[in-house]
Amino acid sequence: MAIPGTSEQSVPAAGTYEIDPVASTVRFDTRAMCGLLPVRGTFTISRGRITVAESPEESSVEVAMDAASFESGNQQRDDHVRSSDYLDVARHPEIAFRSQRLERSAQDASLQGELTACGVTQPVSVTVTSVTREDRRITANGTATLDRYAFGVTKAKGMTGRHLKITLEVVADR
Secondary structure (H helix, E strand, C coil): CCHHHHHHHHCCEEEEEEEEECCEEEEEEEEEEECCEEEEEEEEEEEEEEEECCCHCEEEEEEEEEEEEEEECCCCHHHHHHHHCCCCCCCEEEEEEEEEEEECCCEEEEEEEEEEECCCEEEEEEEEEEEEEEECCCEEEEEEEEEEHHHHCCCCCCCCCCEEEEEEEEEEEE
16 A cells, blocks of 8 residues: 555454444644634544445545534533524534545545534545554554635634645554
């Protein structure tokens, strides 16, 4: 597999792997206060599945995150982000990603798919940075950049960061 950090010994066997929500992490980094302050935090994966096909390009990923699990370490900010001003978790309790295809080159690999947040579905590319295998468990790492405006989340322009860098560590068992 032509994925950085991946050797032939770490290529996962074909099959279905259930994502372990406890062992997996979804982190975000953005900026606030006109870009002056870094904001970091996490979301919790509620469920997901990785299907590794014999032909890697036909592999797929489906994952759901609990929108209310948004956590940045500041309770007042977290409550505001969960409100109808931002994530509106009462109306949109899940954030979901579904891959459509895996694209590979000699330098990298990326999952092309769709992310649904706040009732809006947009294309998203997740760069796969590494995949490791240990017995019946795989760990995949990746990154993506999201534009919150694309999902209709436009409150507090300038005060709240527009782009979020997402860093993933997804652990799944067969």
